[in-house]
Amino acid sequence: MKFTDYIQKIDRRYIFIVLAIAVIVPLLFPLGLPTFTTPPVRNLYKHIDEAAGEDDKAVFMDFAQSPSTLPELYPMDLAVLRHCFLRDIKVFTISYYPQGAAIMQMALSEVKEAFPDVRPDYDYCNFGYRSWALRVPITLGIGDNIAEAVETNSAGRRLENLPIMGKIKNYDNIQVCIEISGASPGYLYINYARARYGVDVAIGVTAVSAADNYPYLQTGQLIGLLGGLKGAAEYEELVETFAVNGIPYSEKKAQNLSWRQQQFELSEVPYKFKRARIGMDAQAVAHVLIILFIIIGNVGYFIEKRQEKKKFIK
Amino acid sequence: MMETIGIWLAAFLTLSMFSFLYKDNPFYKFAEHLFIGASLGYGIPYTFFNVFIPYAYNPLFLKHEYILIIPFLIGIGYWFRFSNNLSWLSRYPIAFGLGIVGMGVPMSIHAQILVQMRTMMLPLTNINLILIFIGTVSILLYFFFSKAHKGVYGKFTSIGIWFMMIGFGASFGYTVMARLSLLIGRLQFLLSDWLGLIN
Known part of the structure; x- marks a missing residue:
């Protein structure tokens, strides 16, 4: 199976596990990220x-x-x-x-x-x-x-x-x-x-x-x-x-x-x-992970689309 | 002791809810139904003792404020929803309730429409006000369907789509944050209160 096919069909439960780890680790070991006020x-x-x-x-x-x-x-x-x-x-x-x-x-x-x-x-x-x-x-x-x-x-x-x-x-x-x-x-x-x-x-x-x-x-x-x-x-x-x-x-x-x-x-x-500030550490890590997922998902989508277009031209 | 039992019960129910992420199962169903039942079960006696007793029973039967019989009878009208023949009586408390809603209309119009419009009509002295002006006008015109969205008009209304997309993006971003916050909250509970891994 190609990488693009794999990421399009990945079992969502693996994503849940990765996300859970991304949240749990910063809660156990806070990163101490700065809090900007608005x-x-x-x-x-x-x-x-x-x-x-x-x-x-x-x-x-x-x-x-x-x-x-x-x-x-x-x-x-x-x-x-x-x-x-x-x-x-x-x-x-x-x-x-x-x-x-x-x-x-x-x-x-x-x-x-x-x-x-x-x-x-x-x-x-x-x-x-x-x-x-x-x-x-x-x-x-x-x-x-x-x-x-x-x-x-x-x-x-x-x-x-x-x-x-x-x-x-x-x-x-x-x-x-x-x-x-x-x-x-x-x-x-x-x-x-x-x-x-x-x-x-x-x-x-x-x-x-x-x-x-x-x-x-x-x-x-x-x-x-x-x-x-x-x-x-x-x-x-x-x-x-x-x-x-x-x-x-x-x-x-x-x-x-x-x-x-x-x-x-x-x-x-x-x-x-400090519950919210510790929580925001986990939030930040999870957000980065979600952004990565979005990028990977879109890359897979566009590669697949391009390959389909090439097949159509041939 | 009771606190420990409560924490273990809450941890069990939290994990039961999380088990749905794997697949639907009896633990999830049990926790879901228990949540709905507990919410209702908690609300009904709480309302009875904090609303019915102090605002209806005590004034009427202990203080003999008989004028309260009128709203009391109007309120009882709701129960006739369960009768096929007398269900029309329930329209009276509903009508009374709608009348109260009507009381809020002038203030709602002021707060939700007029004040918002006034902000739209300020002199365009800074970039925020200019963006608000362009965004509002272009979105309003986008939903004006009596003119075809072509040419310069069409291009201007397409700016409205961009504004809406940015708005939806902001809402969606906040929604992601909200859902993650719920996960974080539950995990904080499991890791600190239940497992004691966080001090």
């Missing part, structure tokens, strides 16, 4: 960071997630929460999905392990699960009064009695609404919260949805976007560089890769806070 991620980081230490500002996080989106979205959850806890930024969390509520609780617990001083209802407030049918009334109601729209936290305590609500009333006190979503990201907040109240909106999405949402960045309806594992890795990197070291955000420093690489040692970072 403007949509830097903008979001900068915007959140501006609320550091402010009593009357909070970040509003919506967890529209299910277990099938965990590999891409969960590192984002951890990175954003870690940023907020490190920089003393108040956080509200909510989910309109039963499974999203469980993921939200898991993310809060996992990040909080590293921050024993961070207290629920003082530094963050988990609104818990709310019915999908209530998402529009709640989103609009927050524009008037969060405590009236949401009423209670996940433990059933009334919001107006919680210390975190002292100087926070409505969207005027929300620094940004972030929807980390595997479904229709950001539309709820773009359509209602931004259109009616002018609140800043950002999204974290699976890579599949990322390209569809760039038009909203262009128009300014989104101030930031975390796209897939890459977006999560970028945000992890910014948190590691600035927030962990207590350095205020600087655009110039954020773009300076060599300066950023001097700020921390990746091997010393807890695995849960």
Whole structure:
């Protein structure tokens, strides 16, 4: 059998094995590839960071997630929460999905392990699960009064009695609404919260949805976007560089890769806070492999086509 | 102990799913059906205790807010979908739901159409805006079928195809990244949580 015939008819299971090896090896032995940051991620980081230490500002996080989106979205959850806890930024969390509520609780617990001083209802407030049918009334109601729209936290305590609500009333006190979503990201907040109240909106999405949402960045309806594992890795990197070291955000420093690489040692970072960056090592190797497969497949195709043309001429 | 059992169970189900890459088999079928059943099984009681009890049962039966009987009865209308004779009653909650959808139309038009159009109408002061302008106009004209795509017009509309191809390429590239991320996520779980090979 000719080489061209062989590569056109190769059993796809061999490709799966090669791909699995290409992913497993960098996970076991990380390559430490540099993480370049992009403007949509830097903008979001900068915007959140501006609320550091402010009593009357909070970040509003919506967890529209299910277990099938965990590999891409969960590192984002951890990175954003870690940023907020490190920089003393108040956080509200909510989910309109039963499974999203469980993921939200898991993310809060996992990040909080590293921050024993961070207290629920003082530094963050988990609104818990709310019915999908209530998402529009709640989103609009927050524009008037969060405590009236949401009423209670996940433990059933009334919001107006919680210390975190002292100087926070409505969207005027929300620094940004972030929807980390595997479904229709950001539309709820773009359509209602931004259109009616002018609140800043950002999204974290699976890579599949990322390209569809760039038009909203262009128009300014989104101030930031975390796209897939890459977006999560970028945000992890910014948190590691600035927030962990207590350095205020600087655009110039954020773009300076060599300066950023001097700020921390990746091997010393807890695995849960570098999951996306390690994953991106594997992603990079797998992408190179896929590009090679595409090139080999196309070379085989064109050689075969040329041979058929020659036969036809003869 | 429970955590260990959970990790082993998750590892078994992950490997069962991966076994489909070799060929269809009973382990894959079992894991697939279990996933669907567990998702539904998890959602139904969760919704019952977090929606029905606090928003319907408690206010109506404990706080005696009888005004809630009206939405309660409208909601019950959905159940008549299962009756051949009374299925028409289910149209009322559907109509009510559509009315709520209608509430979002003006805001959707503003956010999804008007703001997007406004960006199109900005002065062409930089290369991005010029590219957006050319891309949008050429694609719109490509889908205008009342004029034959010939001559200069045809060449201009073919630019629209290039823009679309680049858009599809970007989407496909991101899709590849998404699928690989799922594989990476599962392998990270197997290698770290299950096998403990990654610290």
